[in-house]
Amino acid sequence: MSASQDRINPNVTLAVLALCGVAYALLSSAIVPALPTMQHDLHTTETGITWLLTAYLLAASIFTSIIGRLGDMYGKERLLLWTLGLLGVGTLLGAVSTSLPPLIVARFIQGAAGGIFPLAFGIVRDEFPRERVAGSIGILSSLLGVGGGVGIVMSGIVVEHLDYHWLFWIPLAMIVLGALFTWRYVPESPERTPGRINWTAALLMTIGLCASMLAISQTTLWGWGSPKTIGLLLAGLAVTGVWIWAEARSREPLVDMTMMRVRGVWTTNAAAFLLGAGMYASFIVFPQFAQLPRSTGFGFGASVVASGLYLLPSTVAMTLLGLYAGRISARYGSRSALLAGTAFAAAAFAMLAVAHAHPYELLIAAALLGIGIGLAFSALGNLIVQAVPSRQTGVASGMNTVMRTLGGALGGQLSATFIASNTAHGLPTVTGFTDTFVMATAFLLACLGAAALVPRALGGGRRAAGQMEGRPAVADGNA
Numbered sequence: 001m002s003a004s005q006d007r008i009n010p011n012v013t014l015a016v017l018a019l020c021g022v023a024y025a026l027l028s029s030a031i032v033p034a035l036p037t038m039q040h041d042l043h044t045t046e047t048g049i050t051w052l053l054t055a056y057l058l059a060a061s062i063f064t065s066i067i068g069r070l071g072d073m074y075g076k077e078r079l080l081l082w083t084l085g086l087l088g089v090g091t092l093l094g095a096v097s098t099s100l101p102p103l104i105v106a107r108f109i110q111g112a113a114g115g116i117f118p119l120a121f122g123i124v125r126d127e128f129p130r131e132r133v134a135g136s137i138g139i140l141s142s143l144l145g146v147g148g149g150v151g152i153v154m155s156g157i158v159v160e161h162l163d164y165h166w167l168f169w170i171p172l173a174m175i176v177l178g179a180l181f182t183w184r185y186v187p188e189s190p191e192r193t194p195g196r197i198n199w200t201a202a203l204l205m206t207i208g209l210c211a212s213m214l215a216i217s218q219t220t221l222w223g224w225g226s227p228k229t230i231g232l233l234l235a236g237l238a239v240t241g242v243w244i245w246a247e248a249r250s251r252e253p254l255v256d257m258t259m260m261r262v263r264g265v266w267t268t269n270a271a272a273f274l275l276g277a278g279m280y281a282s283f284i285v286f287p288q289f290a291q292l293p294r295s296t297g298f299g300f301g302a303s304v305v306a307s308g309l310y311l312l313p314s315t316v317a318m319t320l321l322g323l324y325a326g327r328i329s330a331r332y333g334s335r336s337a338l339l340a341g342t343a344f345a346a347a348a349f350a351m352l353a354v355a356h357a358h359p360y361e362l363l364i365a366a367a368l369l370g371i372g373i374g375l376a377f378s379a380l381g382n383l384i385v386q387a388v389p390s391r392q393t394g395v396a397s398g399m400n401t402v403m404r405t406l407g408g409a410l411g412g413q414l415s416a417t418f419i420a421s422n423t424a425h426g427l428p429t430v431t432g433f434t435d436t437f438v439m440a441t442a443f444l445l446a447c448l449g450a451a452a453l454v455p456r457a458l459g460g461g462r463r464a465a466g467q468m469e470g471r472p473a474v475a476d477g478n479a
Helices: 003-007 010-029 035-041 051-074 076-096 100-127 130-161 166-185 199-217 227-248 263-279 282-291 304-309 312-323 325-332 334-354 359-387 390-420 430-452 462-468
Strands: none
Touching: 010 076, 010 100, 010 130, 010 166, 035 051, 051 076, 051 100, 051 199, 051 390, 076 100, 076 166, 100 130, 100 359, 100 390, 130 166, 130 282, 130 304, 130 312, 130 325, 130 359, 199 227, 199 390, 263 334, 263 359, 263 390, 263 430, 282 304, 282 359, 282 390, 282 430, 312 325, 312 359, 325 334, 325 359, 334 359, 334 430, 359 390, 390 430
16 A cells, blocks of 8 residues: 555554554553552562552653654654554563563563654644544544553453463554554654754753652652652752753754743643643552452452453543544534543542442542543643644654653652551551542642633634644744
């Protein structure tokens, strides 16, 4: 099939990109319910096993925007192939590892492949007909949530009937197919951004983000007020400040700070951070809440498999909303979808803060949360793409994904702290979960404020979409 033929059939390209995205999203969440089993099988400590999450988050925060930038420079299809190869190597290493150190390396390599999503967004924007762009990006964006939910459900079944190695073998098969189909069917984008990688900026960004993420991820061990946590976090923020200063004065910045100051960009990034902080804890908290024994007075005594099913309404809702993302964006606009999605998610956690005594309440909250994630995630992808010119799609989408990852890490660690700080007889008490639900509600209400600041011209429905199509980002901060 020729490139020209490929370009007139976006359905094939979208299916391939979706396969790649699901494979990555599965790996992001599937090991979470399996951590206790893996800790036992690997003969390690609770502190050691958490590095499987920490290594993944560190790599994702560092490499996602860099890969997006490389895609803008050298071709998104080419970088997608290389990224899938990297993801495949990390997943194969995880599948054959029988001790903790190589498994940590494997998870770091997997996290480095987070650039799959910004590359996919760029390919859609460059290759698809104008009327297909919003819907396709919405579908791909929602896969982050859908894949995360499916990964939780899959994990319980796999761990109960097979072993944890299959949590890597199954996505590996999808990655291999995705790479073959990408090479065969995804056309190379004609869009290029001339330049070179600013390695000094890359190093500063790596050190700053890595130190900040490490400080946040180790709070359950060190404590939020410990000198190590505060010192490392301040050092990370200081280096990040130096990075921003250097980028603002660079002729060829890794991340264009002029772009980052555009109102449509910084407001969408702020919303992504707050959305991640409010939503990501649900993938850990819901199954944990359901698994606790009834003797606690609030747990449901569910098995690992059954506890994952409490997220099924969320996964179904996310999938349906992802499929209709294009119609919703065209009719109501991505800004409205972000506001509505955040409101649904806030309502879900607010409900749980006051009503969580029965299984059906958790199921209703999961459904509301699925609607929220389906609307909000698809909206974020569209808003950031519409806010920048096509030559900056990869790096802008990458930074937006990084902000969501940073927010998710913060929210996840805060919830872990709340739960770990409220125990009785070796088991969590309901107070820790209630505090988590209140925290998530607060983050999501703040996200509503950030979403309200997104310019109405971005994702504002049919009329605004027509006005914004092809319009470059405004660099004076008043887009």
